[in-house]
Amino acid sequence: MPTLDDRWTRTLMAVLSHLALLLVWYLFVRFGDVPKFVMPSPVDTAATLFGPRAGGYNWWTNTAVTATEIFGGYAFALVVGVLLALAFTWSKPLEALMMPLLVSLNMIPKVALGPLIIVWFKYGVVPNMMIAFSICVFPILLTTVRGLREVEPDLLDLVRTLRGSRWQVFTKIQLPGALPYIFSGMKVAAILAVAGAIVGEFLGSDKGLGYLMLQVQVTLDTAAMFMAVLLITVIGMLLYGTVLALERAFVVPDARVS
Amino acid sequence: MSAQPFIHLAGVAKTYGKGAKAHLAISDATFDVMPGELACLVGPSGCGKSTLLKILAGLHPHDAGTVKIGSDAVPFDPGRDIGMVFQQPLLLKWRTIVDNVLLPAEILGLPMKESRERASDLLALVGLKGAEDKRPYELSGGMQQRAAIARALVHDPKLVLMDEPFGALDALTREKMNLELLRIWKEAGKTILFVTHGISEAVFLGTRVVVFTAGPARMADDFRIDLPHPRTLDMKTHEAFGVYTRRIYKLLGME
Numbered sequence: 348m349p350t351l352d353d354r355w356t357r358t359l360m361a362v363l364s365h366l367a368l369l370l371v372w373y374l375f376v377r378f379g380d381v382p383k384f385v386m387p388s389p390v391d392t393a394a395t396l397f398g399p400r401a402g403g404y405n406w407w408t409n410t411a412v413t414a415t416e417i418f419g420g421y422a423f424a425l426v427v428g429v430l431l432a433l434a435f436t437w438s439k440p441l442e443a444l445m446m447p448l449l450v451s452l453n454m455i456p457k458v459a460l461g462p463l464i465i466v467w468f469k470y471g472v473v474p475n476m477m478i479a480f481s482i483c484v485f486p487i488l489l490t491t492v493r494g495l496r497e498v499e500p501d502l503l504d505l506v507r508t509l510r511g512s513r514w515q516v517f518t519k520i521q522l523p524g525a526l527p528y529i530f531s532g533m534k535v536a537a538i539l540a541v542a543g544a545i546v547g548e549f550l551g552s553d554k555g556l557g558y559l560m561l562q563v564q565v566t567l568d569t570a571a572m573f574m575a576v577l578l579i580t581v582i583g584m585l586l587y588g589t590v591l592a593l594e595r596a597f598v599v600p601d602a603r604v605s
Numbered sequence: 606m607s608a609q610p611f612i613h614l615a616g617v618a619k620t621y622g623k624g625a626k627a628h629l630a631i632s633d634a635t636f637d638v639m640p641g642e643l644a645c646l647v648g649p650s651g652c653g654k655s656t657l658l659k660i661l662a663g664l665h666p667h668d669a670g671t672v673k674i675g676s677d678a679v680p681f682d683p684g685r686d687i688g689m690v691f692q693q694p695l696l697l698k699w700r701t702i703v704d705n706v707l708l709p710a711e712i713l714g715l716p717m718k719e720s721r722e723r724a725s726d727l728l729a730l731v732g733l734k735g736a737e738d739k740r741p742y743e744l745s746g747g748m749q750q751r752a753a754i755a756r757a758l759v760h761d762p763k764l765v766l767m768d769e770p771f772g773a774l775d776a777l778t779r780e781k782m783n784l785e786l787l788r789i790w791k792e793a794g795k796t797i798l799f800v801t802h803g804i805s806e807a808v809f810l811g812t813r814v815v816v817f818t819a820g821p822a823r824m825a826d827d828f829r830i831d832l833p834h835p836r837t838l839d840m841k842t843h844e845a846f847g848v849y850t851r852r853i854y855k856l857l858g859m860e
Contacts, residue, residue: 382778429720481819499693499695501689501691501693501695502695504659504662504664505689505691505695505708505709507661508662508664508683508687509684509685509687509709509712509713509760510684510685511712515711515712519697519708519711519712520697521698523699524697524698524699526699532780594758598699599698599699599740599742600742601698601740601741601742
């Protein structure tokens with residue numbers, strides 16, 4: 348009898364729940380007498396991707412554009428967030444000066460910056476990347492700062508009695524200790540990055556899945572809208588999955604911050 | 606055994622803060638510890654015993670008095686001859702047990718091959734043979750503290766400072782660790798300074814007990830414990846053991 352601790356059993360159950368949702372969706376549309384423009388069936392949705400009219404949607408280009416915005420904005424936020432946090436731990440005055448400002452800036456609803464970013468930088472891939480960046484840089488920065496601060500004072504004493512350098516404290520204790528925190532920020536940011544890029548596309552763009560959704564909305568092509576949402580979700584899952592895989596590789600189970 | 610003391614303290618005092626906020630952390634600390642002794646510093650919270658440990662570790666400067674560690678026969682290098690054990694094991698979660706033990710050797714830049722062999726030997730000494738590649742979370746609190754003791758010994762320091770190392774353990778594990786510490790101390794042949802709240806723990810472990818009182822923080826007494834070695838748990842019921850513990854209770858005003 349397989350138990351829930353078994354990895355394969357758990358994977359199987361996860362697949363089952365997803366298939367069940369798909370089935371409920373199918374049955375609901377099939378027997379619920381739901382108009383196609385309100386809710387298309389899974390078959391209609393899949394047809395937009397594989398059917399004869401699939402070429403008109405430019406799926407590949409639009410998906411690539413949206414994925415570029417999400418991954419690009421996210422990667423940039425990761426680099427800037429971690430580097431800023433490092434700078435703060437190396438310079439107390441810099442932290443005292445900048446941290447309160449960044450906390451205030453974090454209170455700005457980043458989505459509200461969208462129209463401004465478009466005024467300043469026109470529309471396109473780069474402005475949307477910037478919206479994704481602005482929304483996910485803060486969780487990464489704040490969790491990294493927190494993680495780098497979490498050093499046991501007694502452990503610092505131990506290193507000091509051995510005349511250890513600041514660099515040794517940083518590489519042997521501080522940075523590895525901060526990794527679980529950095530990953531927890533990265534997980535939050537992964538979800539936000541997707542939202543940021545799509546909002547950017549809604550506000551102004553000529554490519555991408557968000558742009559496509561606005562186009563097909565006009566003709567009530569709901570099946571294509573469903574497909575676009577699915578593809579956006581898949582991009583998000585790819586990003587989140589990558590972060591999870593990296594966390595598994597670099598952080599021991601006990602140290603993970605959920 | 607050298608006739609010269611390994612640690613010599615005379616009139617050591619330390620005050621934190623200035624003016625009205627000044628707080629006397631320790632005063633009148635005057636005692637000697639011979640090489641290879643296990644000296645217990647006992648007293649209530651706020652009596653300055655942990656402050657004294659930090660002064661000996663070179664982490665805090667003292668305001669008055671003399672602190673001398675090392676002698677002609679046993680020279681002392683403050684940059685590498687101190688091992689420390691705290692109330693919490695403070696093992697690095699992401700490192701294996703053996704890599705945790707190796708931390709001081711890495712910081713000092715000691716040759717890694719020899720240090721690794723030494724770490725293995727020390728893990729066997731503290732009763733953690735075979736746990737080299739485990740992670741800290743796979744060990745119990747007592748086991749983690751054993752690893753912390755091995756870490757304090759890996760760079761072969763001459764002085765080991767222990768700040769209530771068994772204070773966070775349950776009573777039974779604590780008794781067991783007391784016996785283990787005596788065995789490790791005999792085999793490793795180190796001078797140990799052991800800070801504790803536990804009066805019977807201090808008498809049971811120590812070759813010498815230094816008593817501190819709080820309010821004002823000062824050293825109250827320093828005497829040898831002439832119980833035979835190896836110590837056994839039934840010594841705690843002996844007449845002499847009671848005489849020593851009563852002497853400490855009296856000094857702490859708990860009679």
